[in-house]
Amino acid sequence: MLQKVYDYIDERLDITPLWRDLADHEVPEHVNPAYHFSAFVYCFGGLTFFTIVIQILSGMFLTMYYVPDINNAWDSVYYLQNQVAYGQIVRGMHHWGASITIVMVFLHTLRVFFTGAYKKPRELNWIVGVLLFFVILGLGFTGYLLPWDMKALFATKVGLQIAESFPFIGDWIKLLLQGSDIVGAQTLARFFAIHVFFLPALLMGLMAAHFLMIRRQGISGPL
Amino acid sequence: MSNKEHDVTRRQFLNYTLMGVGGFMAAGLLTPMVRFAIDPLLREEKGGKMVDVMAVKDITTEPQRKTFSIDKVDGWHKFKEQKIAYIFKKDNGEIMALSPVCTHLGCTVSWNDDPAHPNQFHCPCHGGRYTKDGINIPGTPPPAPLSVYEMKVKDGRLYLGAEKPRGGA
Numbered sequence: 001m002l003q004k005v006y007d008y009i010d011e012r013l014d015i016t017p018l019w020r021d022l023a024d025h026e027v028p029e030h031v032n033p034a035y036h037f038s039a040f041v042y043c044f045g046g047l048t049f050f051t052i053v054i055q056i057l058s059g060m061f062l063t064m065y066y067v068p069d070i071n072n073a074w075d076s077v078y079y080l081q082n083q084v085a086y087g088q089i090v091r092g093m094h095h096w097g098a099s100i101t102i103v104m105v106f107l108h109t110l111r112v113f114f115t116g117a118y119k120k121p122r123e124l125n126w127i128v129g130v131l132l133f134f135v136i137l138g139l140g141f142t143g144y145l146l147p148w149d150m151k152a153l154f155a156t157k158v159g160l161q162i163a164e165s166f167p168f169i170g171d172w173i174k175l176l177l178q179g180s181d182i183v184g185a186q187t188l189a190r191f192f193a194i195h196v197f198f199l200p201a202l203l204m205g206l207m208a209a210h211f212l213m214i215r216r217q218g219i220s221g222p223l
Numbered sequence: 224m225s226n227k228e229h230d231v232t233r234r235q236f237l238n239y240t241l242m243g244v245g246g247f248m249a250a251g252l253l254t255p256m257v258r259f260a261i262d263p264l265l266r267e268e269k270g271g272k273m274v275d276v277m278a279v280k281d282i283t284t285e286p287q288r289k290t291f292s293i294d295k296v297d298g299w300h301k302f303k304e305q306k307i308a309y310i311f312k313k314d315n316g317e318i319m320a321l322s323p324v325c326t327h328l329g330c331t332v333s334w335n336d337d338p339a340h341p342n343q344f345h346c347p348c349h350g351g352r353y354t355k356d357g358i359n360i361p362g363t364p365p366p367a368p369l370s371v372y373e374m375k376v377k378d379g380r381l382y383l384g385a386e387k388p389r390g391g392a
């Protein structure tokens with residue numbers, strides 16, 4: 001049955017080459033942990049992608065219950081965690097996944113650094129990688145405010161004061177992020193928009209660029 | 224052992240293990256999220272408390288419009304939901320409390336407000352009509368009678384609970 005559906009589509013659209021191109025793509029020996037166990041360091045890029053997929057999926061599901069409003073945010077998180085089936089697990093995936101994502105990005109960056117993979121001709125992909133790192137830190141920062149508890153509030157105050165210390169335009173950056181003269185209703189609405197629309201869109205665009213460049217240039221050679 | 228002695232080729236074996244492990248991981252990820260999302264479907268309805276609405280001695284044969292409020296919990300939001308009931312004594316003396324929610328598309332019906340059709344419930348939206356007992360009148364849009372409230376009488380007071388639908392006609 002499935003085979004028939006596949007054949008029907010393939011006959012019309014010739015989709016086999018699309019996935020064959022990926023499936024037949026050989027993993028070079030020096031990045032395959034089956035040959036050299038130490039090659040596991042090459043897995044961190046893929047693991048970063050995997051944890052980002054978890055973040056995006058669990059985040060999408062969280063927004064089914066979460067509301068970005070100062071009177072209801074905390075109650076909605078409390079409700080989804082304690083009253084909804086598997087709420088603790090879905091929130092837990094997103095909560096712990098956020099930290100794991102950042103750890104994975106960091107380890108991936110270390111691997112690229114110590115194998116010298118950032119060198120010519122891959123400088124542009126290093127730059128995209130650094131942008132990805134900032135976008136992911138931004139997701140961590142804006143997401144942290146959303147549960148609207150004391151920890152969220154004060155962490156955001158501290159974070160915004162760090163932004164304020166930026167030379168010359170610090171005041172302006174802080175006001176733009178805060179959206180108001182206090183960390184309040186407008187900050188929460190803004191952080192929510194940034195967390196679930198702006199940064200994920202940027203993240204996906206940058207990831208696409210990252211992967212296209214890898215396909216184009218191939219993975220860097222052995223040390 | 225050579226490959227020929229087995230029914231499963233190396234390629235098939237790898238395919239099965241990869242699909243098995245991949246499927247297991249995907250299921251592990253998706254099961255909690257899907258169950259989380261469909262929670263409203265699987266939630267059991269809690270029967271609300273009965274609310275004191277009026278004194279039994281004040282109930283007449285003419286339907287009276289009474290409002291009352293019930294404690295409603297909507298996720299993290301708790302509030303008082305306003306309810307309306309038309310309460311009267313039937314000819315056999317039984318008390319009846321009707322919900323005014325039209326069974327066609329949910330507008331609110333009123334008692335005896337249509338001069339062309341006296342002593343009926345009338346819906347302003349598409350002209351649905353019901354008899355005094357809440358039975359939908361054939362030829363008008365509603366497909367079923369008005370719901371009735373669960374009720375109990377205690378110490379001379381009438382208490383109302385959930386509305387119960389009365390099936391299509």
Ligand code: HEM
Nearest residue numbers: 055056059060062066095098139140143144146147196200
């Ligand atoms: C790399 C990607 C992401 C990271 C690092 C990240 C990080 C975070 C963090 C640290 C929190 C606070 C969690 C807590 O304290 O429990 C959070 C909350 C939240 N995130 Fe994300 N997030 C990411 C992507 C997304 C996406 C794509 C969406 C939605 C489409 C999303 C929706 C939410 C929502 C609704 C909350 C509030 C609920 C809660 O706090 O449990 N996130 N995020």
Ligand code: FES
Nearest residue numbers: 325327328346351
């Ligand atoms: S909603 Fe009452 S007649 Fe249509």
